[in-house]
Amino acid sequence: RKEVEQDPGPFNVPEGATVAFNCTYSNSASQSFFWYRQDCRKEPKLLMSVYSSGNEDGRFTAQLNRASQYISLLIRDSKLSDSATYLCVVNTYGNKLVFGAGTILRVKS
């Protein structure tokens, strides 16, 4: 079983739609959680950290359920520029990050 699992997609949505991505992690001792965004042939960029209480940054909302070892990302009012691969990332051992394979989002006009 992979340490971090994501639905690879692709999710094809129209502009303005709301889309949700899910992620599960296997190590219950994981301490920190993140969503990164990666554009084609580029490095990953931090989108937001994920906290147990849930957190929001503009159109983006992240949730963490430690009991279920489940992380989610909700994007409201999708823009064309949101098209990218979204990576679920977990800190499991010391300062190491473990990346999921990513979920592809394609927003179409």
Next chain:
Amino acid sequence: GAVVSQHPSWVICKSGTSVKIECRSLDFQATTMFWYRQFPKQSLMLMATSNEGSKATYEQGVEKDKFLINHASLTLSTLTVTSAHPEDSSFYICSGGQGAADPYEQYFGPGTRLTVT
């Protein structure tokens, strides 16, 4: 702030040659640097972690004699792919961390695309 550069951004080499990739933190001191590899349609896989002035710690399955890592200063780490083969063709990305100051935040370089013919 927190900018990391990599050089070269892409390289094509012949099988059997060695390739060196440089990773520099431009505006912060990276006490720890991480090297990742990403094959098409796959996730980033951590290859090794290096702390300035110490030997790198390699992940299971990564050959330390093939992927030589040097972290001689707080702003520079290098990865040398020795005797490269076509299966080493990949996207290599480094990241820098500030260690205890913020143990989980990493700043990624733009990546180096290696093609071995």
